[in-house]
Amino acid sequence: MLERLFLSCADPWTEGSVGLEETLVTAAAEVEKRDGVVMDNSSISSSSVILDDSLTNLQWLLEFSILGANMQQHAHHQPHLFGHQQVGSDAPSSPLARVPASIGMPLTLPGIVVHGHCPDEVDYKTNAYIKPPYSYATLICMAMQASKKSEITLSCIYKYITDNFCYYRHADPNWQNSIRHNLSLNKCFIKVPRKKGEPGKGGFWKTDPQYAERLLSGAYKNRRMPPVHINPALQNRLRLSLQPQSTDPCSTTGVQEGQCINPESQQLLQEFEEATGADWCSDPHLDEGTMLGSWPVVRERGGKKRKRSLSSENEVTKVPRLSNSPPLSVDEQEIGPVERDFDWEALLDTALTGEVSLNVAEPLSPIIREEGHMLENLWPVEEQGDGDFFCSSNVNLEPLFNLEDLLPLHLV
DNA sequence: ACATGTTTATGTCAGC
DNA sequence: GCTGACATAAACATGT
Numbered sequence: 475m476l477e478r479l480f481l482s483c484a485d486p487w488t489e490g491s492v493g494l495e496e497t498l499v500t501a502a503a504e505v506e507k508r509d510g511v512v513m514d515n516s517s518i519s520s521s522s523v524i525l526d527d528s529l530t531n532l533q534w535l536l537e538f539s540i541l542g543a544n545m546q547q548h549a550h551h552q553p554h555l556f557g558h559q560q561v562g563s564d565a566p567s568s569p570l571a572r573v574p575a576s577i578g579m580p581l582t583l584p585g586i587v588v589h590g591h592c593p594d595e596v597d598y599k600t601n602a603y604i605k606p607p608y609s610y611a612t613l614i615c616m617a618m619q620a621s622k623k624s625e626i627t628l629s630c631i632y633k634y635i636t637d638n639f640c641y642y643r644h645a646d647p648n649w650q651n652s653i654r655h656n657l658s659l660n661k662c663f664i665k666v667p668r669k670k671g672e673p674g675k676g677g678f679w680k681t682d683p684q685y686a687e688r689l690l691s692g693a694y695k696n697r698r699m700p701p702v703h704i705n706p707a708l709q710n711r712l713r714l715s716l717q718p719q720s721t722d723p724c725s726t727t728g729v730q731e732g733q734c735i736n737p738e739s740q741q742l743l744q745e746f747e748e749a750t751g752a753d754w755c756s757d758p759h760l761d762e763g764t765m766l767g768s769w770p771v772v773r774e775r776g777g778k779k780r781k782r783s784l785s786s787e788n789e790v791t792k793v794p795r796l797s798n799s800p801p802l803s804v805d806e807q808e809i810g811p812v813e814r815d816f817d818w819e820a821l822l823d824t825a826l827t828g829e830v831s832l833n834v835a836e837p838l839s840p841i842i843r844e845e846g847h848m849l850e851n852l853w854p855v856e857e858q859g860d861g862d863f864f865c866s867s868n869v870n871l872e873p874l875f876n877l878e879d880l881l882p883l884h885l886v
Numbered sequence: 887a888c889a890t891g892t893t894t895a896t897g898t899c900a901g902c
Numbered sequence: 903g904c905t906g907a908c909a910t911a912a913a914c915a916t917g918t
Contacts (some may be wrong), residue, residue, distance in 0.1 A: 609908065628890065652910065658892050665891080675918055676890045890917075897910080902903105 602640040610649075610656040613639070614663065618681055625666050625678035628654065 598606040608616070617634035618626050632650055636643045657663045657679055666678040 611908085648910070651912085652908095654889095654891060655893090655910085656908090673918090675888090888918085890915100892913100892915075894913080895911085898908085900905100900907090902905080 598639050598641065600640050602644045605641050605645075606639045610652050611660050611662060614653065614656060614660075614679070615681065618679070625680045627674070627678055628657070628676050631657075631679070 596604050598604065606613070613635050614631055616638075617631040620634055620638075621630060631653060635649075635653070642649055657665070662682050664680050664682050666680055668674060668677050
């Protein structure tokens, strides 16, 4: 509900049509929260929503740098609005907000297409349903940047991603394999072995200075946004929220015990239908028993066909091991006070120089600005122990996606 | 055993 | 159609 309010308020240019995805998400979240449905990562095949991919590669960094050269002031004005266009502002508050391709791309859902969807409407930190439109390389870079260290361990990369992208908290942990693969294969990343005798697993990773040159040379080309991946682990609940309620809601006709659709969920469904004009209840594709396969079979963007039978798309009994971080409900993901201002300009500089400064004095850190006053450096203090750092959850992307500033407090 | 790291294979997609 | 970027899967090696 809150997210819906966010969107309807924060996105004037998509008024009327934007809220659909969030309505879906919210509906599922409502079911999760109120019905206590345990997430199941197994039971559904993927579904997708078409989205542009302005951020699936690092091109935005380059563009942002070029554009940003003339827009520094603007960026400073609204740096915290990552992913959210400021009403009536030209400020490149975020690469997302500035990429024209991300505007007006149709959002498609089963049987419906919603125009005006924009990835910057999604709070990936709390939205476990939509796969962040960032490539793994981008995620790694984010982690490295966020660490404010020159080097970062693999486990910290994992932690950063799981802490800041809810999707990966609930996703099949295979994404970690992809991260490792990316680190090894991508020339942007350099492995720094631990010193002899230094405790801890694995080495450290840093970005290659040549990376910036690649960026500047246009090695990264614009690509279209990949289809939005709705977390398979959560689609089930989404469907449940959309499933028609029988006279006996707890009967065995598709709705298992404990997964009864409550009035709120029904209300959400109704609202959703009103928003979409679709009759999901009567949609034969949504009939019970066929729902698992009724969502458009979503091709993952890549990957060969799995060899292992356990990966069957529609396997219901699979309970995959989740990622390192314990699964958190959306509610559990609330992380302290809202931090603001993520210095994307600084991030850009870092990317272009290939350096991640250790100098606290450098403006690389997100800072809290309130009424023009710098309040606090938000980056976590390096942790002691086995040499790992940035393994706390202190750093988050809240400032990147925060919409709070755009809304009256009572709506938050 | 598990985490980490490397390598290979295969697939989709967009740009050319 | 070719190519590059990217994603996914998996086998394997190595270190803790």
